[in-house]
Amino acid sequence: MSHSVADKKKLLNRVKRITGQSVALETTLQGEPDCLAVLQQVAAIKGAANGLMKEVLENHLREHLGANDLTNEQRSHEVEQVIHILKSYLK
Incomplete structure (x- = not known):
C-alpha cells in the first residue's frame, strides 16, 4: 500500500x-x-468498517487500477481481485 503518510x-x-x-x-x-x-453500537461499528472499506477501496482503485502503466x-x-474481495465483503 503506497499511500501517503x-x-x-x-x-x-x-x-x-x-x-x-x-x-x-464488549463492555456493554x-x-x-x-x-x-x-x-446502536453494532450499527456504529458497521458504519465505521464501511467507511474504512470505502476509503481503502477508493485509494486502491485510483492508485492501482488507474495507473497508466498496467497492461x-x-x-x-x-479487477478480478477487487470483485472477489467485494463479493466476500458484501455477503
Whole structure:
C-alpha cells in the first residue's frame, strides 16, 4: 500500500475508532445491556468498517487500477481481485 503518510494516519484513526467501538460493545455486553444500546453500537461499528472499506477501496482503485502503466492483463487481474474481495465483503 503506497499511500501517503496523511492517508495512513487517517486510516489508522478509523481503525482506532473501530477498536474503541468494539471495546465499548464488549463492555456493554458484559453488563446488563439494553438491546437498543447494543444495536446502536453494532450499527456504529458497521458504519465505521464501511467507511474504512470505502476509503481503502477508493485509494486502491485510483492508485492501482488507474495507473497508466498496467497492461490489459494486469488490469483484468486487478479487477478480478477487487470483485472477489467485494463479493466476500458484501455477503
